Amino acid sequence: xxxxxxxxxxxxxxxxxxxxxxxxxxxxxxxxxxxxxxxxxxxxxxxxxxxxxxxxxxxxxxxxxxxxxxxxxxxxxxxxxxxxxxxxxxxxxxxxxxxxxxxxxxxxxxxxxxxxxxxxxxxxxxxxxxxxxxxxxxxxxxxxxxxxxxxxxxxxxxxxxxxxxxxxxxxxxxxxxxxxxxxxxxxxxxxxxxxxxxxxxxxxxxxxxxxxxxxxxxxxxxxxxxxxxxxxxxxxxxxxxxxxxxxxxxxxxxxxxxxxxxxxxxxxxxxxxxxxxxxxxxxxxxxxxxxxxxxxxxxxxxxxxxxxxxxxxxxxxxxxxxxxxxxxxxxxxxxxxxxxxxxxxxxxxxxxxx
Amino acid sequence: xxxxxxxxxxxxxxxxxxxxxxxxxxxxxxxxxxxxxxxxxxxxxxxxxxxxxxxxxxxxxxxxxxxxxxxxxxxxxxxxxxxxxxxxxxxxxxxxxxxxxxxxxxxxxxxxxxxxxxxxxxxxxxxxxxxxxxxxxxxxxxxxxxxxxxxxxxxxxxxxxxxxxxxxxxxxxxxxxxxxxxxxxxxxxxxxxxxxxxxxxxxxxxxxxxxxxxxxxxxxxxxxxxxxxxxxxxxxxxxxxxxxxxxxxxxxxxxxxxxxxxxxxxxxxxxxxxxxxxxxxxxxxx
Numbered sequence: 145x146x147x148x149x150x151x152x153x154x155x156x157x158x159x160x161x162x163x164x165x166x167x168x169x170x171x172x173x174x175x176x177x178x179x180x181x182x183x184x185x186x187x188x189x190x191x192x193x194x195x196x197x198x199x200x201x202x203x204x205x206x207x208x209x210x211x212x213x214x215x216x217x218x219x220x221x222x223x224x225x226x227x228x229x230x231x232x233x234x235x236x237x238x239x240x241x242x243x244x245x246x247x248x249x250x251x252x253x254x255x256x257x258x259x260x261x262x263x264x265x266x267x268x269x270x271x272x273x274x275x276x277x278x279x280x281x282x283x284x285x286x287x288x289x290x291x292x293x294x295x296x297x298x299x300x301x302x303x304x305x306x307x308x309x310x311x312x313x314x315x316x317x318x319x320x321x322x323x324x325x326x327x328x329x330x331x332x333x334x335x336x337x338x339x340x341x342x343x344x345x346x347x348x349x350x351x352x353x354x355x356x357x358x359x360x361x362x363x364x365x366x367x368x369x370x371x372x373x374x375x376x377x378x379x380x381x382x383x384x385x386x387x388x389x390x391x392x393x394x395x396x397x398x399x400x401x402x403x404x405x406x407x408x409x410x411x412x413x414x415x416x417x418x419x420x421x422x423x424x425x426x427x428x429x430x431x432x433x434x435x436x437x438x439x440x441x442x443x444x445x446x447x448x449x450x451x452x453x454x455x456x457x458x459x460x461x462x463x464x465x466x467x468x469x470x471x472x473x474x475x476x477x478x479x480x481x482x483x484x485x486x487x488x489x490x491x492x493x494x495x496x497x498x
Numbered sequence: 499x500x501x502x503x504x505x506x507x508x509x510x511x512x513x514x515x516x517x518x519x520x521x522x523x524x525x526x527x528x529x530x531x532x533x534x535x536x537x538x539x540x541x542x543x544x545x546x547x548x549x550x551x552x553x554x555x556x557x558x559x560x561x562x563x564x565x566x567x568x569x570x571x572x573x574x575x576x577x578x579x580x581x582x583x584x585x586x587x588x589x590x591x592x593x594x595x596x597x598x599x600x601x602x603x604x605x606x607x608x609x610x611x612x613x614x615x616x617x618x619x620x621x622x623x624x625x626x627x628x629x630x631x632x633x634x635x636x637x638x639x640x641x642x643x644x645x646x647x648x649x650x651x652x653x654x655x656x657x658x659x660x661x662x663x664x665x666x667x668x669x670x671x672x673x674x675x676x677x678x679x680x681x682x683x684x685x686x687x688x689x690x691x692x693x694x695x696x697x698x699x700x701x702x703x704x705x706x707x708x709x710x711x712x713x714x715x716x717x718x719x720x721x722x723x724x725x726x727x728x729x730x731x732x733x734x735x736x737x738x739x740x741x742x743x744x745x746x747x748x749x750x751x752x753x754x755x756x757x758x759x760x761x762x763x764x765x766x767x768x769x770x771x772x773x774x775x776x777x778x779x780x781x782x783x784x
Contacts, residue, residue, distance in 0.1 A: 211588070217587055217588055217591065219591070265767065265770075265771060268770075268771065268774050270774070270775075271530070271587040272524070272530055272587070272722075272726060273726060273770050273774050275530070275587075275591065275722075276722055276723070276726045276766065276770060277767055277770055277771075279719065279722075280719075280763045280766050280767045280770075281763075281767070283719065283759070283763050284760055284763040284764060284767075287757060287759055287760035287763065288760065290756075291756050291757050291760065403715060403718075403719075404715075407595050407599075410588075410591070410592060410595070411592070414592060444603075444606065444607075445603045445606065445607055446603075447599045447600075447602060447603040448599065448600050448602075448603030448604060448607070449603075450596075450599055451595075451596040451597065451598070451599030451600035451601075451602075451603065452596065452600055453596070454592050454593065454595060454596025454599070455578075455593055455596035455597060455600065457592065457596075458582060458585070458589050458592050458593035458596070459578070459581055459582075459593070
């Protein structure tokens with residue numbers, strides 16, 4: 145007779161307590177978000193770049209969910225971003241859904257639906273096949289958007305999008321103030337959801353799959369369905385990011401599907417580090433600042449320096465850069481433990497099993 | 499109809515020459531090299547400089563482009579790529595995409611962003627009319643050159659000592675190493691040679707594919723399709739795949755011009771779903 149955790153109440157309690165402790169918000173995280181919201185008043189002239197960073201951060205968060213937690217290498221995240229971008233643009237243009245928040249949720253759902261359908265393609269084959277299929281899907285969507293230019297505006301982009309005020313009250317103003325606050329709130333909500341997912345038993349099972357698929361299957365994790373689920377969720381987040389971009393710029397063009405977008409996204413995540421949720425957020429801010437700074441120096445050739453950063457990061461070794469990150473994280477966790485100062489009851493104070 | 503077929507075959511042959519180096523590096527080292535197109539671009543621009551600016555004859559420009567690109571490829575392989583072979587696929591993708599970005603911006607900086615044309619000799623312009631089929635002379639030349647190259651490659655792989663070493667290394671790297679084959683050197687030479695072929699392809703294709711700084715990004719997906727669809731275990735796989743792709747692309751653009759490359763991507767995904775290891779791969783996956 146197999147014993148399950150439920151048969152042993154004491155163990156079940158221990159496991160629950162452990163999970164709960166892992167999921168506790170550390171003071172540094174709280175400080176991070178207080179600072180993030182403080183930027184609304186701290187940098188009033190920088191709303192546009194901050195807004196871009198917030199959208200990019202959400203987009204990177206979506207990739208982190210599948211790359212950092214499930215280990216799926218994808219170059220096609222732009223497919224969901226773009227689909228939802230056009231979705232949000234079209235529903236606003238033809239007045240199908242006027243309330244931006246509802247439209248945003250709907251575009252996320254549309255992207256998640258696409259993610260669910262394509263997840264079955266992605267789960268087959270090796271890394272290279274995955275890379276090709278994800279890339280192929282986003283390029284195909286780009287071609288379709290180009291083909292039906294009477295609907296999407298083709299190469300000129302989707303024009304004449306008029307986004308209604310949020311809740312009928314907050315207009316998207318010229319300075320981008322309301323737009324930025326909107327993006328930040330959406331980012332925060334999505335982040336909390338992602339965090340909840342990651343610290344749940346479901347999130348732990350994803351880690352197990354990433355570390356060793358075979359063993360994960362052997363201990364009874366339904367590998368395929370877990371991957372389908374996380375891919376769908378990730379697509380939904382990417383979609384919300386795409387919807388945000390369209391809503392805040394009132395414009396959507398074919399380049400939402402481009403390869404550059406997916407490649408940049410990888411860079412963002414690599415700068416910030418994968419697998420701890422904040423990587424995408426920190427990476428997005430650094431990337432945007434870097435891009436802004438380089439573009440000011442050499443407007444036309446900033447791609448060269450971005451490429452150089454990528455090459456150097458790989459040659460120096462992601463582990464080494466990530467290692468610095470890990471040390472920092474360990475310090476943060478220690479600090480957090482001291483501040484909350486509650487005795488550990490299960491498995492010592494190790495922040496995670498790595 | 500037959501003209502489309504002819505153009506498609508020429509296009510496919512070109513793609514094969516461009517991509518066969520990639521298929522070997524992928525099969526041998528399991529290395530995802532997205533920067534392969536950059537080498538093709540180097541070859542193309544070499545020819546432009548040599549033929550247009552220095553006035554070297556086109557027939558001499560081609561082998562020079564091959565040599566120059568092979569040299570650049572070998573250099574990069576020895577200095578940069580060797581450090582990345584053992585890394586994860588994610589690292590390889592990042593590294594080579596970084597190279598692509600750098601090459602795009604560097605060429606933009608040195609050569610300008612406008613499209614370049616190679617001055618091909620008058621003797622190669624115009625077209626023959628055979629049984630009512632228009633055959634461009636230049637395209638015929640491409641088919642001849644690429645056909646000869648393919649035969650030569652096949653012979654080299656099948657008959658020479660180097661070829662058998664290479665095949666051994668692709669089949670099982672560890673055993674090959676155990677038998678005393680210097681896999682690193684074999685790979686270095688193959689990489690340089692493959693880059694050279696890409697350069698030659700870029701030089702020949704400047705006329706048909708167009709040559710501007712975004713070349714590596716635009717055609718990266720095509721090379722990868724050839725390799726993934728064709729499989730990496732033989733040279734015939736990528737060859738057939740590139741002919742198919744060439745014909746499919748030309749026909750698709752002719753019959754349903756507005757859908758553009760949609761047809762190609764759809765076919766690719768369908769093939770990969772059907773046979774994730776490639777159309778012509780032997781059954782086993784490693």
